[in-house]
Amino acid sequence: xxxxxxxxxxxxxxxFGCAFTPLMASSIPLPAGFEDIFNAKQxxxxxxxxxxxxxxxxxxxxxxNDVLLMSPQVIVxxxxxxxxxxxxxxxxxxxxxxxxxxxxxxxxxxxxxxxVATVNESDASVHLIFPGxxxxxxxKGYDKTYIPHRSLAGFVHSHNLNYLSDTxxxxxxxxxxxxxxxxxxxxxxxxxxxxxxxxxxxxxxxLYLEHENTRFKAGRQRLSDNLVSSTPSVTYSFFNPVxxxxxxxxxxxxxxxxxxxxxxxxxxxxxxQAGTVEVYRNGRLIDLQQFPAGLQHLKTEGWPSGGxxxxxxxxxxxxxxxxxxxxxxxxxxxxxxxxLEYVVQLGRYDDHQGQFSSNRYACRHxxxxxxxxxxxxxxxxxxGVSLGYTTNSVMSLGSGFLLDxxxxxxxxxxxxxxxxxxxxxxxxxxxxxxxxSTGYQVGLMKNLYALSMNMSYRDxxxxxxxxxxxxxxxVPAYDFEYLQFGANTFLPWNIGLGVNFGLNTLYQDYGxxxxxxFESWDVNLNRDFTLSDYLxxxxxxxxxxxxxxxVNRYSxxxxxxxxxxxxxxxxxxxxxxxxYQSLYLRSRMSDEGSKQNIYSADYSLNxxxxxxxxxGKYTVNASVNHGxxxxxxxxxxxxxxxxxxxxxxxxxxxFGNNNYSQQYLSxxxxxxxxxxxxxxxxxxxxxxxxxxxxxxxxxxxxxxxNRSNEPVVVEGGKKTTLTIQPYQKISPKAEQVxxxxxxxxxxxxxQSSSTWAMPGQVYHxxxxxxxxxxxxxxxxxxxxxxxxxxxxxxxxxxxxxxxxVGDFTLDTDSQLDKLKVNKEGQGYxxxxxxxxxxxxxxxxxxxxxNCETE
Numbered sequence: 001x002x003x004x005x006x007x008x009x010x011x012x013x014x015x016f017g018c019a020f021t022p023l024m025a026s027s028i029p030l031p032a033g034f035e036d037i038f039n040a041k042q043x044x045x046x047x048x049x050x051x052x053x054x055x056x057x058x059x060x061x062x063x064x065n066d067v068l069l070m071s072p073q074v075i076v077x078x079x080x081x082x083x084x085x086x087x088x089x090x091x092x093x094x095x096x097x098x099x100x101x102x103x104x105x106x107x108x109x110x111x112x113x114x115x116v117a118t119v120n121e122s123d124a125s126v127h128l129i130f131p132g133x134x135x136x137x138x139x140k141g142y143d144k145t146y147i148p149h150r151s152l153a154g155f156v157h158s159h160n161l162n163y164l165s166d167t168x169x170x171x172x173x174x175x176x177x178x179x180x181x182x183x184x185x186x187x188x189x190x191x192x193x194x195x196x197x198x199x200x201x202x203x204x205x206x207l208y209l210e211h212e213n214t215r216f217k218a219g220r221q222r223l224s225d226n227l228v229s230s231t232p233s234v235t236y237s238f239f240n241p242v243x244x245x246x247x248x249x250x251x252x253x254x255x256x257x258x259x260x261x262x263x264x265x266x267x268x269x270x271x272x273q274a275g276t277v278e279v280y281r282n283g284r285l286i287d288l289q290q291f292p293a294g295l296q297h298l299k300t301e302g303w304p305s306g307g308x309x310x311x312x313x314x315x316x317x318x319x320x321x322x323x324x325x326x327x328x329x330x331x332x333x334x335x336x337x338x339x340l341e342y343v344v345q346l347g348r349y350d351d352h353q354g355q356f357s358s359n360r361y362a363c364r365h366x367x368x369x370x371x372x373x374x375x376x377x378x379x380x381x382x383x384g385v386s387l388g389y390t391t392n393s394v395m396s397l398g399s400g401f402l403l404d405x406x407x408x409x410x411x412x413x414x415x416x417x418x419x420x421x422x423x424x425x426x427x428x429x430x431x432x433x434x435x436x437s438t439g440y441q442v443g444l445m446k447n448l449y450a451l452s453m454n455m456s457y458r459d460x461x462x463x464x465x466x467x468x469x470x471x472x473x474x475v476p477a478y479d480f481e482y483l484q485f486g487a488n489t490f491l492p493w494n495i496g497l498g499v500n501f502g503l504n505t506l507y508q509d510y511g512x513x514x515x516x517x518f519e520s521w522d523v524n525l526n527r528d529f530t531l532s533d534y535l536x537x538x539x540x541x542x543x544x545x546x547x548x549x550x551v552n553r554y555s556x557x558x559x560x561x562x563x564x565x566x567x568x569x570x571x572x573x574x575x576x577x578x579x580y581q582s583l584y585l586r587s588r589m590s591d592e593g594s595k596q597n598i599y600s601a602d603y604s605l606n607x608x609x610x611x612x613x614x615x616g617k618y619t620v621n622a623s624v625n626h627g628x629x630x631x632x633x634x635x636x637x638x639x640x641x642x643x644x645x646x647x648x649x650x651x652x653x654x655f656g657n658n659n660y661s662q663q664y665l666s667x668x669x670x671x672x673x674x675x676x677x678x679x680x681x682x683x684x685x686x687x688x689x690x691x692x693x694x695x696x697x698x699x700x701x702x703x704x705x706n707r708s709n710e711p712v713v714v715e716g717g718k719k720t721t722l723t724i725q726p727y728q729k730i731s732p733k734a735e736q737v738x739x740x741x742x743x744x745x746x747x748x749x750x751q752s753s754s755t756w757a758m759p760g761q762v763y764h765x766x767x768x769x770x771x772x773x774x775x776x777x778x779x780x781x782x783x784x785x786x787x788x789x790x791x792x793x794x795x796x797x798x799x800x801x802x803x804x805v806g807d808f809t810l811d812t813d814s815q816l817d818k819l820k821v822n823k824e825g826q827g828y829x830x831x832x833x834x835x836x837x838x839x840x841x842x843x844x845x846x847x848x849x850n851c852e853t854e
Contacts (some may be wrong), residue, residue: 246347
């Protein structure tokens with residue numbers, strides 16, 4: 001009896017032991033004598049995958065049971081980066097866990113209490129699987145984690161050159177933006193422009209010093225930039241765009257790991273069991289989320305902004321269902337709730353706005369003889385402070401005080417979403433001067449499934465001295481009013497309806513005298529008819545009414561324009577894998593007679609990575625039209641996006657009573673210097689990467705992108721620049737561009753610094769590639785088939801006849817000139833040469849190869 005119990009326990013123990021061995025080790029039948037070869041340890045440089053992202057390539061030693069990371073510290077540095085999910089263990093404890101052999105599981109394996117790994121030998125990757133107990137509980141609010149950066153100097157330059165030649169003359173203009181990084185969080189930023197008419201103009205040249213959420217600037221800087229970046233939740237509508245010389249100290253969100261995308265009211269549900277939560281707005285499903293049991297906070301990042309009711313439908317795994325209706329408020333923007341926003345500014349400015357010299361400028365307060373009373377006077381001085389705050393209930397409040405010379409101004413703003421039938425967002429701001437001048441703006445918005453509406457009103461009244469009327473200062477010194485209303489909806493049968501109204505009033509003289517007023521009404525009906533997959537017809541019917549009124553002390557002139565029109569647009573389009581072309585034929589008829597009709601044709605062709613330039617994108621456009629009074633116009637142009645930046649060239653010409661012609665050239669590009677490299681190409685931001693594909697095949701092209709930035713295509717054997725957003729992590733990805741060559745496919749990886757790029761910084765990105773080579777054939781040893789031997793590096797074994805099929809990973813410029821074979825602990829070398837090798841559709845076929853003892 002005891003023997004039977006003992007045997008049962010042994011069998012049970014063996015069963016449990018087999019249950020914990022990797023599935024792949026037990027599911028593959030092996031011939032007798034192959035166990036040692038199959039279970040032998042292998043080593044190589046593999047790509048480490050964590051949270052569905054590659055975090056580096058390191059040496060790995062593995063067999064069917066365990067995986068050993070040869071450089072675990074490199075992996076720890078990546079996993080504990082600030083942008084990775086927070087762990088409940090320290091970096092030292094994690095290093096200890098990753099320094100021991102990890103249990104290898106199959107692709108369907110899950111981890112309960114230990115770190116495990118899966119190995120995919122086909123793409124040379126290792127996937128790390130962490131148990132849920134190693135992660136911290138998520139924080140429901142904004143934290144104050146700051147991005148790390150390196151003290152790396154760099155320089156980024158971008159420019160825009162424009163040349164225009166027409167019937168009346170020539171015009172040349174050039175603008176430039178330059179950023180010189182000094183120590184990472186300190187940099188110099190400049191912006192200047194030149195044109196033939198006004199010579200040089202310096203908009204900005206300032207030293208930036210940044211620490212966590214504080215930014216200090218000294219030098220020439222823009223008033224509007226400081227207000228928007230340091231108080232992003234505050235609305236300003238009554239400040240002129242002024243550049244001043246001085247200093248400023250303000251709040252910033254750029255250095256936050258999570259800079260914030262606005263504010264939203266919290267939404268929570270309690271689930272007694274695991275289940276799903278469906279979110280509805282006005283009867284339409286807008287989100288679906290899954291949760292375990294407990295009190296759960298819903299993620300609202302993808303929900304529309306505004307104020308509205310949401311219906312939460314909770315469905316449990318046991319079939320239970322519960323509905324909950326609650327109001328929801330949300331505002332989008334580059335700000336965070338709970339942070340005090342502020343900016344303090346002090347400096348001086350002049351009316352010519354920083355021009356080095358001026359051949360001709362528009363004097364804003366000259367007398368009737370064009371004499372500038374302030375041309376030889378001292379510049380204006382100012383000081384100001386602004387504050388902003390967003391509450392957890394999604395209300396943004398702002399206030400401030402500004403002293404412009406002897407004139408004092410106070411401003412305030414309010415922006416909040418509301419849950420009402422007539423509006424879902426209400427915003428207002430205003431300014432009041434010590435001299436009695438006032439200005440205010442109020443607006444509201446409403447969006448439903450089939451209706452969108454917006455309305456705003458602005459009014460400014462100047463009460464200062466009459467001689468200061470139209471003075472160009474920080475605050476507008478003239479009277480004006482503006483009213484705008486717009487609504488769009490859909491009627492039955494998919495007919496779109498749009499109504500727009502505008503009333504713009506400007507007072508030329510002090511005391512609201514000499515009024516110019518323009519009133520406009522526009523009503524439009526439209527309907528799209530899909531005739532085929534490539535053909536579409538759009539019909540527009542509209543009514544326009546415009547009233548232009550001039551009122552002064554001695555006269556009252558008014559002109560009214562009423563027009564009814566019908567427009568038919570026939571659109572034809574065609575798309576393939578690398579090009580898109582369209583042709584639109586338009587006919588616009590009105591009640592003014594056939595002579596006022598307009599007929600036009602517009603053609604456009606977009607080419608992405610064409611055969612003549614795999615690294616470029618091109619747009620060709622051409623148009624002809626017949627306008628009112630027999631006026632004919634034609635034009636053509638091309639836009640080139642390639643290694644030299646953005647270049648556009650075009651011509652246009654008018655025929656008839658107005659004989660006018662025009663030619664233009666525009667070029668936008670730049671260069672970057674840093675990290676021991678120099679690159680030239682497309683640059684349209686203040687940070688850049690230099691993409692190095694010098695070691696890749698010269699007849700191939702590769703697309704490289706960094707997160708959400710626009711990608712760049714680089715040709716093998718060359719370098720180029722990839723412009724990126726500053727304060728963004730460097731995490732480039734590379735893909736191969738299809739070139740119709742089916743025999744050239746590569747496994748791509750990038751090598752770069754793992755940090756965040758600050759303004760003016762430039763980092764080097766090395767693009768590496770390997771290729772897969774399939775080899776098949778028969779191996780011999782002393783004239784006898786070499787049976788049951790492992791082909792090193794080919795993930796293959798020979799059969800009883802010495803035949804094998806293996807896949808080898810090679811560098812792009814390397815050739816397979818020999819095979820290494822291992823059998824029963826003995827190594828062999830099998831040389832390959834042209835006499836015994838044949839390439840067929842990318843597969844290397846080897847004939848009878850004799851191997852030698854290593």
